[in-house]
Amino acid sequence: METFYEQMPKLSNALAKTIGHRNFDPEKYVKSVSTQSDGDKDLEEEKLRVQSLGEDTAQILKKQVYKYYQQFIDTAKEISYVEGEMFQLQHILTEQKNLMKVMTDIYSVKDDEKKEDNGSKRSESTSREDRKRVMSSLRDRVEGFPDSPNSSRFLVYDNDVKELELENFSEIRKVHLFLFNDSLMITTWAGMRRGQLVPGKYKFQQILDLKDLAVINVRDLGPVKKSFKVMSFLLSDTVMFQCETTKEKRQWLEILDETKNKFLADQEAGLDNDVPLSPVSPTLSALNPFETEFSTSPKHESAATSVNEIWLADMPEDLDVYIAQRYFEDAVDLIKKAEEYFATNPSAKDMENDLKVRKAQLVAVLVKELGTAPDRSHRGGPTAARRPVALLTKLGESTKACQLFLSNRSNAVSYALRQIRAEGYLGLYITKLCNVFFTGLKDTMVEFELAFSNYHGCYSKLVVWSNMEIKGFVDLVAQQVFTRRADIAEIADCTSTILSQCKATNIAGMDFEYTVSSLLLPDIETSMKDHRCKVIDAVKLRSSEELWRPTNCGTPQMLLKLQEEMEGYGIANIYQYSYNECFCHLTNSTLSFTRALVVHVDSVVKMYLPELKVPMLDGIEAIAKCYTEFIAGCLVSEKERPDKAKLIKRNAMFVAESLLPLIETKIQRCILQLPKQLADLRIEFIKRTSD
Template structure:
């Protein structure tokens, strides 16, 4: 659902006509008209097209325009199709896929759309699913935390990577600010409360806000299904309200990474609502895409495309407003040229177009509308959204009628109206080169008529001081963009100029790439300012004329009245001097003086309003930059606070060291206080107090003794009971905690209630314990909802705790600081004590080597060269042992096992030569054994990994064989494969069909046995180890047979099922013959229902002489055939011969292979073993008879159990090797 949802969002952001003609969806035979109906106040529309698939879409008035807080609509869209009161999420997915349906959701700026697509005939189920999503959703907290939040963050990051989607989102924010200007995506920088999303759903999911559109479903039938399954709260008007959309415009420039191939420039103007089609025709007239593949296209904007550069016109229409404009995507050096030519084409349309061009654009619009009605997505956008707005389902004929009414005059009027509005410019890329609105597009728009609401956007002279402060703020990169490819930091460009108006009677405003223009001209400066400017920059003023001043109408009126507003921008402004200069002092008449004062007051109020309006416009125009800067400032503040804490800790270290130099109070052996007995008593009392504190902690906190055991000197510093742990991403409360700060650790406890209700008595349960040397505590600055919080960091883990009272936070931080200082003092004392202990020790002298061995120095043997160590190692002392051990440890840590095994082999090779040096030999052997054990542990762990491949098994086994650990390698490999087979068989689902389950069980078991055999024979080349695998394989067959009997044979089992299961087992078991294993003779005895329980044998590398001598005494009346192979009546002794186990048969086969002469083939051996197990004519003591274990000699001798490997080593002849390889 994520891909569908993101695709829908992107399609909504870039659609350029009434409905997109290129949307990929299920095509319908024809665009039939929709009929409408009403179902409990819900507007319903549908049509029956006779197709094989159908769809139902719920269009809800719950887009980002109506959300009460940023990101709520995005969170709500991802929270649907989860667990409901009717079914769980797992059941919903299973049932939907069983019917072949698809559930999806998409979010636009005005609507939230839930869609179900399915085969015709399944309408009732999917109507119920959609109704449950609206009225019975549970909105579980764990779903929000584990699924919704990561999904929302992923879609937000994806929108940042797509510069086109990001640019259009910024364009809406600048154009409308609120409502339609709300972002489609929830930013991770702003926490979204799940309760806010639930409340928004309750207020939005009402009958008046919901419309239902059915594709290939009759409207009457759909209305009946909606009445049955969509149960929304009845009555009342919609509780969602929003003000009418107002267009503002503005400009924003966002620097992009150097890896961006094409920059994005969006130039948008004020459009019209969805009901007007003039702008849709205008967008298609300008064009931008070719109608013929590989062709250039005949539209004006299509002709501008060259190479990777393109320009497209778009029209985004909504219920009461719209956004029309041009989108340019091109390399940095081509954007300005293409954008200028595109605006010129739009200006040309405003002057008039030909009738042929109009006819062509109208035909394109008709085709786009007709093609949209033939797709599911187009039907929702063209019919569904209009149905949700006014309850009407527009037909294709009505759309064509509107398009036919478009004339050349109306088209030119629409173009003029768009150009007369304040443009919205979004530039993403190289902001140094990308064009600004005031620089590039003002000459083209200068002579156009302006609307009544537009005005020159000149910066107020009175706000010059604020302008200077704003210029001092550095812009940072956008969070979704990165550094340059070569790793160097990309410095941001200079602060762009405040967006100026596109038309003014005073001429263009001055601008510069280094910043905005000076707010005051030289002609209007005060004498002091003029003197300062002339003395500091005399040469520059002589070369160029001062830039003209652009004043607003209000400022011109004030200047005309004699009010010098420039004085407000002066740094030396004094209110008293200003009043003396401007108050009329020549008048003495009281009334006249009072009228002058009132007029002067009115002038000042007008100036105040002018300043306030200028500041508001400046804030609105730069709102997006303010948001980015504020987030960066908050991040920097937190990092600075953390850095400050670290620096304070480092600052105390040298001070403490300096204070301890030469101070005998802390030196070992220094003079103590006179009263040593009192000191000992006080220490004993303090130790008793610490023990009592820990005992009380263990009694009151469950599990505290495990995490905080007794240690000498450990005691409690303080405790804090009013803290709450917060979620690190959303800052939502997770659980109440009780913190205990000890002198060396911090214990975190949870508050749990004893009873079922929350009002029962609570108890403390220890959750985790942090060592103070491993954590860093940071004081978080209060901001927004995050008040009185601290952050605990341990490595990459971060935990946030918050309290309601600031004094509790302050107390805990002071305690942490005190404990940190004590730890530093303790460490300093230990360092001093170690330094004192080293005094007089010759080993501390420079050049002294305690490991010097004179016998090795006189020996001719050089272990350094034998081991291949570096020349820095010396054989005169024992440092080469440490170097060898370190080199071997590094090889193990870096998983260079070939090097490690070679080092171990070389180390073992020199042990005989070190035998004469007992001390050296013992030390080197201990180091070698330790490192070898570490190497073997890592190799065995890799060999037992279920994800290991065949090549890894062969390589790892080869290393273990070189280390002389073949038996351990075999046992580890076979044990791991057995566990894997058990896990895989347990993952098979049993759904009632025994035959299907046995088929899957046999396929999994025998396939994995076959693969294990191939891997085993490739890894263990020694033929003497093949018998060990045969034993393991027979055990796996017995395990399969046990499961087979338990599942197949029952009280009322069908005989047909038994036969099918036996046939499938033998068919799958035949694949083992490909690797030389044939257990067909085992299946006949193991798969019978009345088979006695086999004799239990332990899995070992040594073959055990398993005696099968258990007998049962029966009278002659019971002397009948038991029907079990190997269990027939003996006739003479009245005893039942016990059945030979599968392991015994396998061992008998191995024994016959190793002792019979001449050697027989494997099939002959297996046949002999089967006949021996089933022949009742042989006596129990006869060779090969049922009474034997299978290890007895053919001559009647019973040798003691021996190793399989030893037998193979003693009897390696050509025939033996040939038979073993066949197995």
């Protein structure tokens, strides 16, 4: 706390120590302040000091967060790394535990083998009758009990648990689990007496195959205690259960693990599940790694010879471990190796179903990696999707990988665009949007070529995706740029930025300039027509108020500013129209017309597209013709007033010799040919004003 107080201002330091004390009582503090104050003014001052302290504290906390932000990130990474190591350690300990149990059972069975040999046949027949009797009783107690094609199914363990919601860990219902030697059955209580659930009668809900089952131990954190998860790879479903006691949870985990291992081992060895597992004395002879050395029965010998590859026998469990520990590359290599082995050894295809299940599970995990969750960061860029895309293509899922990759990039680009705030000058905002969008588009194409260069059928999806993304981007830009209130110069700058950025994004032989131009064409044409109408209306309004007087700038500095402005528009001979240090022969209407026409021409030239040549020339001709007709008419009406006529001719000469040639030059640079209709208009105007 000393560091915190040192950062506080001197006036707030004492107050901070008082309020930050461990035994601080707000009520006593308020009473002491009210008794010591002389009136409302003291209370207001104390209130302001407390508010100032709160603001200072917030600023200090914010600085501390920024200061230690990188440490938070590093700590989170370390925690994630340690969690992965703990998971691996737990798996190793579980394997060691199973191995020790197997070795213990081997020698205990050897010692008691002679004693139990005489009564083995009688106990075997008795146990089978007991199992049949239990299964028959279950059919009566469980409503909708499923019929099993496996006649050797028997009950291993059952108990009551609570089913929890995965999101908020609230209790959904109370269920009863029945663990068989080959499956796990989930039932609910069906009996009711006086509105209360009565044990003994159950209703079937779901049955899960043990070979497609994974049991996950859930750590005790917060409200989640004494719980475990059951995940079905085949159904892509996860259920969480909560036990009454920790001992009961540990018992469930041990029995589920042992039963699944026994079931998988019997399936691989081709054995029948004749001996039930119990939580007290599990028999794991199928997991015995020394069975070929100690066992001489014909059944065991045939099982050993049927699995002629050790790695193939361990393949399902190895794939489960690789997927759980996120060693996806090792899982893909093992799958490819198994597929090659099955292709050359048809006799081993009985394990091909297990391979298909694990392959589907791995594909589902990789698909989730490429998916877009709300809480997932998009800062990794397209390279973050390189690993799952490469693995999916190796597994023969190139079409799915292409679709998910493009969907991932769509969400990433959309997220990046949403982070840009529309603040200040519109052109700057559009420039940021273009940089983000076209850079994302370019990166996506580069990464796409690296990932799918050998899959030519995927390029059609890239073309369709690119067109859809560009259409969405143009719609977003059009909503911001092409509005009735937008200035034509801003619209021109934004359009020019979009087109120039688009030209720089021609990757992999794909040219998006035509697509962008065709999408922008209607809005650009509408903006040109709207601005043309506004300029014509403004020219008519100025013309109606024209008194044909020279412009008085007031001071030489203002005249110099006017000359610099006209030079900026491209009119170099503006100085010959100035006189008496602050006067200009050009009238206000002529100057306003010059500004409006030059701005309009510069804007439409920036937005020029080949399809807009005719409407662009027609619009410029209409604006120029509006003012030239006005000057010609005024020249006729003011013939009787020589001074007025002389001033009108000076303005007409400026329009004909300086302004219109400048406009023709600008347009000629744009369309690479002389605008004949503007040249004809200028020649006709010169003839009419020179008479």
